[in-house]
Amino acid sequence: MAVLEAQDLTLKYHQRCVMDGLSVRIPEGRVTMIVGANACGKSTLLRGLSRLLKPAGGTVALDGKDIHERPAREVARTLGLLPQHPTAPDGITVRDLVGRGRYPHQGFFRSWTGKDDAAVQRALEATGTLELAGRDVDELSGGQRQRVWIAMALAQETDVLLLDEPTTYLDLAHQVEVLDLVTDLNRTRGTTVAIVLHDLNLAARYADHVIAMKEGAVAAMGAPEDVVTEELVREVFQLEARVIPDPVSGTPLILPIGRHHATAPELEPA
């Protein structure tokens, strides 16, 4: 099991400070959701946690060792990342794409072994993409394509998996499918998962642990029942909302009030 932890992390984009002295710990073996308004630094945090952005200050440690002081490939054997906009090369098949997830496990001369085949097979099975294995990635629908990219990240077989808005551009059914898939992975393999997610309701449903961010700092951190409250939604999203227990899962369900459709008189905007 691997522990991913940021200490006093300062991240900058082109000399502009996006976050200053932030410390977070991604709990091992759990599903963590990073939420917040647009441009609050949640994707930046994920980039900082995954070697994509070199910290201007502080450290990111994987199992107690700074990820920027270890060989990139060694880190990639423990820490996987599915970015927001990966590119599928023209004419690549599903199996070939998923196979590229094995890169960090291959040696200097990159010989492909039976172990790699087995990992690809498991990843295809786990994501339900086995029957697509011979197809061109270009031909797939958005939902299928996202499952293939997740399969690639699974083939990497890391203890920690970071996903940057894996449900963007997917319809609700496929969003749920993707999050179920990630939960399966967490429950069957014990993979530590951290996801940047836009949809607060789905985040509250699927998270064991929530990190809510506002303006590059952590606004709240903890179990969704404790963290996702009307006050937090007001503070982080500047949104008036009711938070009730989700009738399906018992997790917090956020009902935005808005200006037009509220019927209960006590909810009328002042």
Place this chain on the structure above:
Amino acid sequence: MRLDRTAVLAAAVVLLFFVSVLLGSYTVTIPDFFTIVANHLTGGAKIPGASFIVMENKLPRAVVGTMTGIAFGLAGALFQTMLRNPLASPDVIGISFGASAAAVVAIVLFGAAGAVVSGAALTGALAVAGLIYAISSGGKLRRTGRGNAAGNRLVLAGVGIAAALQAVVSFLMTRADIRTAADALVWLNGSLNSASWDRAGVLFLALTVLVPAVTFIAGPLRILELGDDAAAGLGIRVNTTRLILVAIAVSLAAVATAAAGPVSFVAFLSGPIARRFTGKASLPASAFVGALIVLAADYFAANLAPLLLGGTVLPVGVITGVLGAPFLLWLLVTANRKDA
């Protein structure tokens, strides 16, 4: 399936190589060819006339042509794959222009000849590549996670530099006396007319270093194709890998240009044609297609064009230019359609 098609391309290169040596305005029979080569190596008797034409003209010409094509094909495919942009080949983004501008400067201003000119061409290509890289990696390049913007920036920087260099070359050409200008002209078109064993040897040495380097970097390149972020997630050092790729691709384009001039559009055409033929991006297939283009274009330029043009032997670059321009337009039209 893919292996088969790449093998077909390799076989076609071998076939075309022998066609261009044996057939044409001077025809050599196959037994004669082997006698000539064997006797040349063992110091045996020469066949009058034929030995000279084969050993001093046709064979070095085909050898330099093949290696130039391989180098241009690889250089183009490396750039296009790395930048995910079919326009980003060294001949479109001005690297070959850097080589030819430096060569023309050396010839016209310093009266240089031979290896000095090749050296100048090499330096020019590397200098332009460094300049383009510096221009395009400044500013907000790293902010754009999707990578295509980086490629577009590089293409634009390159096209701008190419235009500036062309102006320099045109200026020098108008100032040069007619014989110097004729020497320099080769560097503007690309030609195998002055192919020699010396050039073949230099090119061969360069390729024995660069081709293994390509196979070494091909693995990381396959990962870099997935986008910078995904590649970094898979343990690639994106900036280092890209720098190595640029260095290899520029060196390939530079040594090829130094040997035969900027044979236009070979680097640009090889990757897309190889992809259409084999169904996916493939470095070996691109190398073979590059060799095929140069050999076929040169065969046409040296043997068929004189029949049509009353004896004028065209530089190979004129033929590839004629082939390349419509393809460039076609690629632009179809690429836009795909994006829409």
